[in-house]
Amino acid sequence: ASSYVGFDSITQQIEHKLLKRGFQFNVMVVGQTGLGKSTLVNTLFASHLIDSKGRTEVDIAPRATTEIHNQAHTIVENGVRLKLNIIDTPGYGDMINNEGCWEPIIKYIKDQHSAYLRKELTAMRDRFIPDTRIHCCVFFINPTGHSLKPIDIVVLKKLAEVVNVVPVIAKADSLTIEERLAFKERIMAELQYQQIRLYPFDAEELDEQEIQLNERIREMLPFAVVGSERTVLIDGKPVRGRKNRWGVINVEDERHCEFVYLRNFLTRTHLQDLIETTAQIHYETFRSKQLLALKE
Ligand code: GDP
Ligand code: MG
Numbered sequence: 393a394s395s396y397v398g399f400d401s402i403t404q405q406i407e408h409k410l411l412k413r414g415f416q417f418n419v420m421v422v423g424q425t426g427l428g429k430s431t432l433v434n435t436l437f438a439s440h441l442i443d444s445k446g447r448t449e450v451d452i453a454p455r456a457t458t459e460i461h462n463q464a465h466t467i468v469e470n471g472v473r474l475k476l477n478i479i480d481t482p483g484y485g486d487m488i489n490n491e492g493c494w495e496p497i498i499k500y501i502k503d504q505h506s507a508y509l510r511k512e513l514t515a516m517r518d519r520f521i522p523d524t525r526i527h528c529c530v531f532f533i534n535p536t537g538h539s540l541k542p543i544d545i546v547v548l549k550k551l552a553e554v555v556n557v558v559p560v561i562a563k564a565d566s567l568t569i570e571e572r573l574a575f576k577e578r579i580m581a582e583l584q585y586q587q588i589r590l591y592p593f594d595a596e597e598l599d600e601q602e603i604q605l606n607e608r609i610r611e612m613l614p615f616a617v618v619g620s621e622r623t624v625l626i627d628g629k630p631v632r633g634r635k636n637r638w639g640v641i642n643v644e645d646e647r648h649c650e651f652v653y654l655r656n657f658l659t660r661t662h663l664q665d666l667i668e669t670t671a672q673i674h675y676e677t678f679r680s681k682q683l684l685a686l687k688e
Pocket of ligand 1: 619
């Protein structure tokens with residue numbers, strides 16, 4: 393079915409105990425208001441939440457004063473539980489003066505590391521520590537077709553230091569195929585010039601296949617995505633799409649946009665690695681800095 397998310401393929405990769413408990417995956421979306429963050433999140437997972445009533449719990453936590461919203465979902469596929477936390481960050485870069493607009497976002501990410509560290513230091517070795525660390529930050533780029541804004545560069549730099557960052561071109565239906573390609577190239581050149589290190593990283597223990605997969609992902613970044621909360625009929629079949637005067641964009645059609653690639657990347661091919669990289673690289677960096685500071 394088209395609403396199938398696909399994370400259950402992870403079964404081969406994760407130990408039994410972890411599977412029974414279900415695994416926690418925390419995704420943050422960052423970008424200007426109106427770029428389609430909420431819509432994309434709903435496109436990714438809500439199809440699921442809507443047409444699988446009964447096996448889905450939706451729980452919306454109260455609004456935090458920082459304006460960072462936390463949406464918790466539990467989705468189940470073939471007996472595998474995925475506890476999905478979506479952290480929505482409205483308001484970034486919307487102001488005339490964007491000085492420090494990234495601070496609450498970075499603070500939120502660090503606070504989760506810090507909470508985990510506190511529990512780790514006090515908990516018994518085998519006790520389960522709830523994981524609220526952000527495993528992936530999806531960064532929404534305005535589809536101007538020109539270049540990144542200076543504020544984007546600043547925020548991307550800050551983010552890449554503390555979290556796995558995956559950039560997407562928002563509302564890619566507003567660009568032609570040629571514009572999209574040129575825009576992608578310009579963005580990646582700029583990021584490279586700025587020495588911003590994006591996920592995925594090549595670790596030493598990766599095999600040939602994984603290295604190739606990462607290479608393919610890097611060639612595709614940033615994913616040019618389109619989201620929709622509506623269902624439209626194509627050849628009599630309901631699909632997630634956007635209808636305009638000229639025709640219909642099928643969100644799940646790989647010829648129309650890269651939504652499916654992003655979904656496969658997040659929920660199938662890189663879910664486990666995003667979680668591990670967070671623990672082994674980003675959290676470890678935070679942890680060693682903290683422990684070093686304690687000693688001084
Ligand atoms: P957010 O503020 O980033 O969460 O943005 P929303 O998800 O609320 O979307 C803002 C507006 O953009 C809504 O009217 C959406 O219907 C529209 N929108 C969302 N995704 C897309 C897209 O991929 N393409 C186009 N053309 N419009 C979109
Ligand atoms: Mg929103």
